[in-house]
Amino acid sequence: MAPAAALRAWTERTGRGGAFVSVRTLSQAIKDVYHDVRSYQNQAFQSVRDLIEPLQAKPVLVLDDWDRMDSDIRIAQALAQLLDHRYSEELPTILTASYPPEAMDRRENHPLVRLEDSSLFERLRGAERVEMVPALRPWVDRMERA
Numbered sequence: 001m002a003p004a005a006a007l008r009a010w011t012e013r014t015g016r017g018g019a020f021v022s023v024r025t026l027s028q029a030i031k032d033v034y035h036d037v038r039s040y041q042n043q044a045f046q047s048v049r050d051l052i053e054p055l056q057a058k059p060v061l062v063l064d065d066w067d068r069m070d071s072d073i074r075i076a077q078a079l080a081q082l083l084d085h086r087y088s089e090e091l092p093t094i095l096t097a098s099y100p101p102e103a104m105d106r107r108e109n110h111p112l113v114r115l116e117d118s119s120l121f122e123r124l125r126g127a128e129r130v131e132m133v134p135a136l137r138p139w140v141d142r143m144e145r146a
Helices: 002-014 023-035 048-056 073-088 101-105 118-126 137-145
Strands: 019-022 061-064 093-095
Touching: 002 019, 002 061, 002 093, 019 023, 019 048, 023 048, 023 061, 023 073, 048 073, 073 093, 073 118
Parallel strands: 019 061, 061 093
Antiparallel strands: none
């Protein structure tokens, strides 16, 4: 898991803490705030603010599977506010995704598109990117050429 390894290397190098958060898990926790009537998943009765606020000040934050965010607009609003705060505080945030931001903003039903916040997409497009290539890719390419 490369993002977790990057977080670990950063924390070891800087001596500062960070957090690794699955966007799918966080999305479900946010949904539980709004929809937890009978399932009792939110036994601590946390609010969205309770879930997001601790992530705002982490020296580095990894949001894993960003492109697998739940379609609920309230989740998109909470995550957009988190990104806005971290951006304004100039805190490093790593978003992992299988698809680039351009693929997300072309999907009409994507919750970030429904927010109609073009500045968020501009920041995502302008962010530094690192493309992770599977370890076996060079070997597969060699086999295809042979």
